[in-house]
Amino acid sequence: MANESTSSTLSELYTEIVAEAQFVAQEQSIMRNLVRNYAITGGGKAVEVPIYAAVSAAAVNEATDLSNTAINPTSVTITASEVGVMTTLTDLARNAAPRNVAADIGRLFGEAIAKKIDTDLTALFGGFSTTVGSASTAMSAALIFQAVAKLRAAGVPGDGLNAVIHPQVAFDLKSGLTNTFANPNPGVGNEALRSGLVGQIAGVNIFETSNIADSSGNNPGTTGDYKGAVFHSDALGLAMMQDLKIETQRDASLRADEIVATAVYGVGELDDSKGCEVEADSSIQ
Numbered sequence: 001m002a003n004e005s006t007s008s009t010l011s012e013l014y015t016e017i018v019a020e021a022q023f024v025a026q027e028q029s030i031m032r033n034l035v036r037n038y039a040i041t042g043g044g045k046a047v048e049v050p051i052y053a054a055v056s057a058a059a060v061n062e063a064t065d066l067s068n069t070a071i072n073p074t075s076v077t078i079t080a081s082e083v084g085v086m087t088t089l090t091d092l093a094r095n096a097a098p099r100n101v102a103a104d105i106g107r108l109f110g111e112a113i114a115k116k117i118d119t120d121l122t123a124l125f126g127g128f129s130t131t132v133g134s135a136s137t138a139m140s141a142a143l144i145f146q147a148v149a150k151l152r153a154a155g156v157p158g159d160g161l162n163a164v165i166h167p168q169v170a171f172d173l174k175s176g177l178t179n180t181f182a183n184p185n186p187g188v189g190n191e192a193l194r195s196g197l198v199g200q201i202a203g204v205n206i207f208e209t210s211n212i213a214d215s216s217g218n219n220p221g222t223t224g225d226y227k228g229a230v231f232h233s234d235a236l237g238l239a240m241m242q243d244l245k246i247e248t249q250r251d252a253s254l255r256a257d258e259i260v261a262t263a264v265y266g267v268g269e270l271d272d273s274k275g276c277e278v279e280a281d282s283s284i285q
Contacts, residue, residue: 050074141173166210170208241265
């Protein structure tokens with residue numbers, strides 16, 4: 001039976017785990033910085049996000065009243081739920097560890113929460129109505145150009161566009177960019193060749209993350225077919241009720257500490273018109 005303790009050992013353990021976990025959770029999540037972020041306050045578990053339709057200006061004659069333009073926003077509800085991970089660290093394991101095991105646990109817990117947030121957000125890519133590519137199409141710069149063209153034609157601003165794809169299909173994109181005979185932008189190709197970073201294509205920042213399930217819902221994937229996306233930051237939302245929280249509890253009879261990491265948040269699609277699914281099949285899987 002676990003019993004709470006305020007011992008200095010537990011306090012020091014807690015401080016080290018929290019510091020590492022919070023840092024890693026913020027740094028390891030790609031998606032949370034690419035979407036709209038909201039805070040759930042006021043006692044409820046949901047947030048109502050107002051969605052405004054575009055309005056148009058028109059020419060007017062001198063001394064003529066403007067007609068009223070009704071602005072009637074719709075709303076999207078994002079409801080939070082809890083995620084968590086727990087481990088038991090025995091005194092023997094902590095004392096026998098050759099390095100700082102508390103920092104290691106903090107890093108692992110931070111990575112776990114960051115991965116869960118990213119996985120939940122990338123799962124929304126398959127909900128976009130606008131799509132390019134297919135399960136038999138190799139990823140290429142042309143697919144990114146096509147997605148951008150569709151979004152821009154729909155009136156989506158160029159500023160704030162990002163692309164997120166799986167590393168398995170990013171390989172094909174990078175390989176195409178480093179082909180000096182076909183690459184229209186040698187600067188991007190050289191950067192891809194040097195460091196593996198794609199950089200920008202068509203004004204879009206290209207990010208890659210393994211936190212994307214394949215077409216069968218597996219992660220790690222087995223089919224080689226992945227659905228990434230090009231999207232504006234207004235397309236998706238992350239509503240945080242409780243960011244990463246670390247709690248520890250002493251179990252004296254077990255000579256161990258229970259370490260728990262939790263977060264309470266929700267994700268949702270805000271504006272379908274501002275995202276384009278990019279499906280591609282990897283040549284190396």
